[in-house]
Amino acid sequence: MSNEINVKFHIRRYNPKKDKSPYFQVFDIPVSKGMVILDALHYIRENYDSSLAFRYSCRMGVCGSCGMLINGSPTLACNTQILDVSDKEITIGPLPNFQILKDLVPDLMPLFEKHRSISPFIIRDEKELDDPEGEYYQTPEQLEEYLQFTYCIKCGCCMAACPTLATDKNYLGPQPLSQAHRYNKDTRDSGRKKRNEITGSRDGAFKCHYAGECSRVCPKGVDPAKAVQILKRQLVFEFLHLIKKQEPCQKLHGPGKGEKLDIPEAPEKTV
Ligand code: FES
Numbered sequence: 001m002s003n004e005i006n007v008k009f010h011i012r013r014y015n016p017k018k019d020k021s022p023y024f025q026v027f028d029i030p031v032s033k034g035m036v037i038l039d040a041l042h043y044i045r046e047n048y049d050s051s052l053a054f055r056y057s058c059r060m061g062v063c064g065s066c067g068m069l070i071n072g073s074p075t076l077a078c079n080t081q082i083l084d085v086s087d088k089e090i091t092i093g094p095l096p097n098f099q100i101l102k103d104l105v106p107d108l109m110p111l112f113e114k115h116r117s118i119s120p121f122i123i124r125d126e127k128e129l130d131d132p133e134g135e136y137y138q139t140p141e142q143l144e145e146y147l148q149f150t151y152c153i154k155c156g157c158c159m160a161a162c163p164t165l166a167t168d169k170n171y172l173g174p175q176p177l178s179q180a181h182r183y184n185k186d187t188r189d190s191g192r193k194k195r196n197e198i199t200g201s202r203d204g205a206f207k208c209h210y211a212g213e214c215s216r217v218c219p220k221g222v223d224p225a226k227a228v229q230i231l232k233r234q235l236v237f238e239f240l241h242l243i244k245k246q247e248p249c250q251k252l253h254g255p256g257k258g259e260k261l262d263i264p265e266a267p268e269k270t271v
Helices: 037-047 109-117 126-130 140-144 147-151 157-161 163-167 174-184 192-199 213-217 224-245
Strands: 005-013 023-031 067-070 073-076 089-093 100-102
Touching: 005 037, 023 037, 037 089, 067 157, 073 157, 073 213, 109 174, 147 174, 157 174, 157 213, 174 192, 174 224, 192 224, 213 224
Parallel strands: 005 089
Antiparallel strands: 005 023, 067 073, 067 089
């Protein structure tokens, strides 16, 4: 094809079953306008090395399977035009902050387990489940409160970009926290208190340093950083409420089990 140019792809390879450490392999790929990164990976597999491992399914930015590190930024391979990244050299690796199963395939199980831990579904009172009264109506304004956060496709890009997760694997991370906020904000849900036990725990929302990288890389515009900040605010209000009522608050970073908070007097004004 006349309008093709050759782009060098540096692909990170690693097979834990036989390689001692990861290494890079370089492939020259003929690229034409309209080709996405996923097309280049298919080209490599069909023409150079059929053992290259990568994950994909929908090829249209919906399933969240093809997240990878493209020139240092976590993003979707099926949704990224090659020529928008570079017409010379492109480096591709697996998503950071996850174990690597092979080549460009990360193990996303920790993400799914953390997601499951925040009860990502609408929780209703048990009594009502036995005796439903009818449909659950919602106004457009109430829907607007959480709609943006429903667009998450669980690709893992936000988790891969998070600097806190890079140093602390126990931190819940932006994806589960933003989804906790999504359900907390749903007027049909009554599970916020249950989720607070996870989101307000030692490894929850307050570990977020608000670097904002999760929102920068999110391919669906979910803005997890915003969700986490709102979540923190909500947790602080509920924490203050507990202090006011002098209730045991061991579930949020308070004193030990069964203890009550001893609130000191505010110091005299100094200025
Ligand atoms: S293949 Fe489904 S999001 Fe890329």
